[in-house]
Amino acid sequence: MPTMNIIEAVRDALRIEMRRDQRVVVLGEDVGKFGGVFRATSGLYDEFGADRVIDTPLAEAGIIGTAIGMALYGMRPVPEIQFGDFIFPAFDQIVNELAKFRYRSGGQYPCPVVIRTPVGGGIRGGHYHSQSPEALFIHTPGLKVVAPSNPYDAKGLLLACMRQNDPVLFMEPKRIYRASRGEVPEGEYTLEIGKAAVVREGTHCTLLAYSGMVSIAEEAAKKGEAEGVSIEVVDLRTLMPYDIDTILASVKKTGRCVVVHEAPRTCGFGAELIAAIQERAMDHLEAPILRVTGFDTPFPYTLEHEYLPNADRVLGTVRQTLEW
Amino acid sequence: MPTMNIIEAVRDALRIEMRRDQRVVVLGEDVGKFGGVFRATSGLYDEFGADRVIDTPLAEAGIIGTAIGMALYGMRPVPEIQFGDFIFPAFDQIVNELAKFRYRSGGQYPCPVVIRTPVGGGIRGGHYHSQSPEALFIHTPGLKVVAPSNPYDAKGLLLACMRQNDPVLFMEPKRIYRASRGEVPEGEYTLEIGKAAVVREGTHCTLLAYSGMVSIAEEAAKKGEAEGVSIEVVDLRTLMPYDIDTILASVKKTGRCVVVHEAPRTCGFGAELIAAIQERAMDHLEAPILRVTGFDTPFPYTLEHEYLPNADRVLGTVRQTLEW
Amino acid sequence: MVAVQMQDDLRRVLDDEGKLLQGVKVPQLSEDTLGQIFDVMLMVRVMDDRMMRLQRQGRLGFYMKAIGEEASHFAVAPLRPTDWVFPSYREQGAWFWRGYTVTNFINQLFGNELDPVKGRQMPVHHTARDLNLVSISSPVGTQIPQAVGAAHAAKIMGKDDVAMTFFGEGTSSTGEFHVAMNFAGVYKAPVVFVCRNNGWAISVAANRQTAAKTFASKAVGYGMPGIRVDGNDVLAMIQVSTEAIDRARGGDGPTLIEALTYRVQGHSSSDDPSVYRDPHEPDAWEKRDPLNRFRTYLKHIGLWSEELEAGITERHNQAISDALAAADKLGPPPIESMFEEVYEEMPWHIAEQRDWLLRQARTKSPHAH
């Protein structure tokens, strides 16, 4: 099996689907000849031409607005937003339009647009190249939100997204775009949207993580193991709809839970997970569910390593639940 | 003391502050001669003229973008977004700009803009005249979010907002704009931002509510009383920063809690309240904290009365925590 | 300085008295087509009138009239059925022209169990996929880039479909207008932009919406032609629209049409224009009423009679009465429908919420009638 990093896995998924399905087009700023600032679409312009790998003018609202029109007409656009931080000029098109088309038209107009965008910190990009805005979209009925943590999942999930009929926000962990390498099957395969993966089994505490935080959670689990703490790590993979069954099964088994995400804490996705778990599994909980998250400040530049959750903090927080 | 409804209270606060402080201007669509589609600025144009009561072209990004520039220059703009549902074209200006100016400039540029906008359902407005987007803004570091439920609070909080130096999203419950009437002192007074109010004492369960849901919570409490259930109702009033002390004191007293909001459930503000409470008061909780909220669907038209939380559902959910 | 000279001539075909002007291009329309246009124009007038009365009686939640602007709707007349329309909320005529039924129209207004959009949107927010009439949205301007996307998609897929989108002059101030026009220019997308300049955006007059001399002149910034047309002259509308559609279909790219018209009445059933505009302002426009002008024209060419019009009006009134009577017997959409079609398949959490709601006691809508 070939080894790929996340960028290569994403590109592979795009290429496979564009070959298979004429309706798939990618569009965005610099995605054409340049192949995207992270090179995710590199080579596609040469293979598929300017009609299917479309450089757009600099306007995110235009990228998503036109992608919606293309999808309504019958295509399967896969727009790229260059950084998750620049998605907000398109916010109205995404939350008021894209997410609502099927519903508000009485089911007449599905709108299968898959928005790809790199998210998260760790590349010294400061506030405007580091944000993790997933909670805003999870709170938006009508959108699916997918957040893979490794190349294998990225490819399988992206292929799955392009083959279903709902709008998706596909968030790619830019920090590990190249650092995360792994075996990725050639050719087609899809992973089921809405399914989490238990990436490490354990008995003392459950760690819920996704995107760039899964490797941090795994690191914490490894450290924990050395110190006799047995941690189960669940990679959520899909955030909307999230996999309540896998989550509950794990928490019921361990009785303890810590959620890890990069986004600011308050009203982050961690809050929802905690609320949902305690509603359903209160009597299994041996301790409060705690969070290790980004702080409720804008994402800083110089101190980003202080801002970002790390394995020590995660393990320390797990210990806190154990000692409760 | 005069009696006012919420619209009148808001208008009174604006008028008082515009008389007192030359730097205060209001701007927005139809706020001028027309006085706003809900008439909140009615009469201000005649008193303060076109320079301070500014009809804008139809562009929310322009309204907020120019308001930011005015605030940087030294004014105190109070823009109106005609409906909370139309705030999204300005989302980038609000979350990436307004909320971040003080921080990203190293404290050099505070940006005191108070955005007023009517939110919530109950006026048969369908999806695009009914949304409750508070969670998106609570999740945005740098913004304050204020959500009064009655005329007295509306006036006192709006005056307080216009006299402090952080950006605020001031959400007005349009459903009870006119229905909620009460005594409101003439002239100046301010209420502290960040302070909740226990609007009804009780011992069995705490209801946390805000904006248009406070009256529903009170109705449920009244019904409960008749049936021997003693419910404490907390009106949060400020959602960011929210009043953790008052909340915890109440929950520790009652041991049970239900959160009520109109917004969709998943990743709504209720999730954060639950997460924060269970982190800090797990050992006082006799039951899981439950939510009565809008559903995770777009806000519907015909069935809005089915969509919106009502007193029976709230009381039923309180009972569920009692029977747990 | 970029000096710009505008030929600000308004394209017209009929004069204010409904007579054909000399030396102008006239659309080639059969007698049948002329009759159909009149029929649909009357339908809009009758429908608006009836619905507003219902609204005033408290039987309908909300309505938006198009009185005085009906001619502008006929920009769609030269389209093929396979072409696409991305409307705003004030183009009833475009819907009826393309075959939207009175029954669907009225069921949508009531949001009842036969409403094509299942009671999910407020009145006047129609959708008709079978007619390539895309779902209306309240936030203004959002449809404009969507129309460009559909047009561009047609081009990429090698089809010769055209997309047309409507919006008010106030909506030209939105960011969406700009990004859409700009994309369309760059891609030479086969799209026609119809800006209904009816003078008002709720309470804001058109001259407070932009400092540009005309809305058509905005086309300059996007490298496309801008055409200004008398929007109360249905033949002129059809003529310029034909030209724009031909350009688009022929691969010559987009066109901006500014249709100069007037919002004779309030913005919507919730509005009272007397608060913000001179109550006599509409007077000047009454004599330029598009229906009158077209009627006079038909009379001149022998295609109109009082009986003819009475017959059509009667037929429309009857159709409306029938639809209302049928609607009266209908209930709201089933509660379950509120949870459906958020996604193609219902995810667990929505199913859970649906099941919970179905277990609750039913309450009566305060608005049911």
Place this chain on the structure above:
Amino acid sequence: MVAVQMQDDLRRVLDDEGKLLQGVKVPQLSEDTLGQIFDVMLMVRVMDDRMMRLQRQGRLGFYMKAIGEEASHFAVAPLRPTDWVFPSYREQGAWFWRGYTVTNFINQLFGNELDPVKGRQMPVHHTARDLNLVSISSPVGTQIPQAVGAAHAAKIMGKDDVAMTFFGEGTSSTGEFHVAMNFAGVYKAPVVFVCRNNGWAISVAANRQTAAKTFASKAVGYGMPGIRVDGNDVLAMIQVSTEAIDRARGGDGPTLIEALTYRVQGHSSSDDPSVYRDPHEPDAWEKRDPLNRFRTYLKHIGLWSEELEAGITERHNQAISDALAAADKLGPPPIESMFEEVYEEMPWHIAEQRDWLLRQARTKSPHAH
């Protein structure tokens, strides 16, 4: 059809050889001022060079050069200190002209404890309130409506301050550009829009950004003058800017200036333009280099000598070396500072998070050097 005739003449003062053209308006500048302009232009060149080298050595995280575009920055020269500037990320010259120090510039790049923005923004995102230079933001275009707001505020408050804002031609595609231009037109706000048309927006060429003939022509749609100027001719920049500022201050409203220039190198230190553009494309622009042209002009009028330039360069280099040496001794901002100034007063939850973090073991930044 709105026929538009453009006088697409580019405003120029110097020819490509740095000679004064005949019959054009020439800005009245003292010898001192001419010297200062040359001084600041050299500073930009020297700074860009030094910083890019640091970046290549891995000592600086990120940098954005303005090489070849320096003349366009001098649109700010005719402003008063009380006027406001809303820059994008590529107008170093504007900062130095207004008095921003090399020390502040370099401390900002390193985000160290003396960084005026406290290590909170990535390199090249400066702020200088004392100079009315507003905080730079990465999302492009956001500053444009803000500039309009400041200008309009000045007008309302009866001050005669002017606001100037800079942005690239790619940024003219954003919705923010449109809403800002439109508001400015309607309010006749005293604002000057400077569009640096440097031919590229990262990898996208200007002719794929819009179908308009020129960026200046976009002014038509907003009822304001659009001026196209040779952006590599510092005297022409200052001349047209003076006119626009005078218009604004005189109450005649906004102006759009398109400064035609060229991005000679990559978009930023992260970019490699050879992937997407002809490596020979910059050649044509080399001979129109704004520094060369201005140098030749100064030579013609006897204000330049090799020693003079060597002296200035040496002084700038020294100032940079000094600032770098001082910066080398500085640490990062204190951890507490990360939690400050989110709000004027720190709310409980942020204080709680700060206290928690301070209790954690310190880890070393992987990027510390």
